[in-house]
Amino acid sequence: MKELATLKDIARETGFSVTTVSRALNGYFDVSEGTRTKIEQTAKRLGYSPNIIARSLVTKQSKTIGFIVTDLKRESIKDNFMYETLCGVSDTLASTTYEFVVLSTSTAKQKNKTYRQICAERQLDGVVIQGLKIEDPYLIEAMDSDTPCVLIDIPIEGEKAAYVTSNQFESAKQAVKYLRRMGHEKIAYMNGSEHAHVSQIRKKAYEEALRETGVELDPALVVNGDFEEEMARRAALHLLLNRSDVSAFFCASDVMALGVMQAAKELGIQIPKDLSVIGFDNILLSRYITPKLTTISQQPYEMGSAAAEMLIQLIEGHDGERQIELKNELILRESTSNR
Amino acid sequence: MKELATLKDIARETGFSVTTVSRALNGYFDVSEGTRTKIEQTAKRLGYSPNIIARSLVTKQSKTIGFIVTDLKRESIKDNFMYETLCGVSDTLASTTYEFVVLSTSTAKQKNKTYRQICAERQLDGVVIQGLKIEDPYLIEAMDSDTPCVLIDIPIEGEKAAYVTSNQFESAKQAVKYLRRMGHEKIAYMNGSEHAHVSQIRKKAYEEALRETGVELDPALVVNGDFEEEMARRAALHLLLNRSDVSAFFCASDVMALGVMQAAKELGIQIPKDLSVIGFDNILLSRYITPKLTTISQQPYEMGSAAAEMLIQLIEGHDGERQIELKNELILRESTSNR
DNA sequence: TCGATTTGCCAAAACGTTTTGAGTAGGAAG
């Protein structure tokens, strides 16, 4: 299997110079129609395809964007958040000339290789970042880096940094207020990892919703499941054992809601009769379990897709929106009822 | 934000030549200890990181492997096959110097850009291919291409081509024979897309299992759901309406089994009392629905991980296994019972 | 007719590496 044809090969074959061949193939106007078709034909005949690497070296554009994700792990098949955003990114990139490389990182790894290095090494044209923790070094770096980037679910803007998120705050408040309207007063909150921006904002929403509906905040009702089912189960078990007055649970993720439901089951607490539960994410499972989970739907696919689009705008220097907010929606199902 | 430092910068700074700097940084032995440390220090001080693109151009190694997947689409959040293999690939690649770019293709796209071009353009060091149809052009190309590749679930070998698969045939037979042992005789088979290799092999297994247990093949009992829930539902509906003697369904995927179960429900047919159902894949959902689905488990994560490992062996010229077969397992749950 | 413009083409430099082949200096061996 021989090597792929180069510009030089075409030049030799047609008798023109490398320069002319290059310009012909790139649609410049200073090459006559005749030579252009001749060159194009031999290019086709030889199966020529430009060497993106060589091109990148001189143009400084790799036509590659990085999809940086923290802890790409198989456990997240339950919520498919990362996978769906990836699909969104992939789909919109498919109609462009860009391709994307998946870069899985972690807080530990970020100490070995700086964000700058990651971008520079492969001369990434742009970056989509998802799942970063608030205090991750990459966050500050990304903010005032030279290479365009768009953050998912972390509302930070910079010279070349944009973000896409959703109306987390409002929708979370809406969920809590819904519980209040159903007559619940002792509403527990299962928070996710403290290091995630979404956790902070959802928690704040929970607090504000209670305040606005005239309920005093009880710190004991706020527990943490770190976005994990098992941890949530244990935390819920502990809380429900000690506080029989809790009649509703708002969870920062569906996966944790699963843990809460499991805990309730173990204690013989019936959902929704004895305990109402609301999740967050609208994962696939949420409408298959019994009782079906009331939850807040997000649109990860659309987020990925919007992120990619915005990134390309950024890369190509068009100015436009620097922030996008998608709409979440409260989906009422069977896990909630009147007090 | 200034550009990243280059070898030239370090050379200027230290007074050595670019050659020496390069060799020092790459650990050659013909550079004295003194200069090496001096060079290393300034490299660190300037935040030097090699430009992989430039390096690739001369070494012909991009340190990038391609993950070619057909029709990366959000629908597959139900079976997470593709996502899990991706995690497997990502995890084993994480401990190497390779990175991977996701290349989503389709039968249509394969007409525009040949496999060779895809590999050559980005000078991919190797490729993992998943989800290819049997008659896809890429298959033949990959088989005798120069760039190493590992196919997932398509047992084809080549000079530089290897594959990883599972004991599909045996495990499918085992499932059908299990139904036979439970006394079922009229066993329907819901096949997946004809173009998928796994469909063909699972169908053959179904036929052979019946033959070996002395049941005459009834072509009318073989229907096709194209790996889609809705199509499977319709096909099952049609079959179950006309053939009340069918007492069991073996499905080439869990997602299609979901469709079958839905059809049964619509017809008032109870599972497993009136109809036994076995799926394939052991998707997350399969143990959450009621009744819990009896199915065959696969190990997509391990497949991806094994594929990546084998690919690197191939790339680096070590010879070793060219084919890997993982073990599937029949998982008995609640959707099957005696006739 | 002559100068000016346009058209079509090209040589050479550049991008940041690695690799090759050769060179220098110093010491050891004869």
Next chain:
DNA sequence: CTTCCTACTCAAAACGTTTTGGCAAATCGA
């Protein structure tokens, strides 16, 4: 005093593109 190693260093070429500046011929304007 040569000759030969050894240890270290480097200039130059190469990888496959794009870009710059310019050159020759053809066309145009007067």
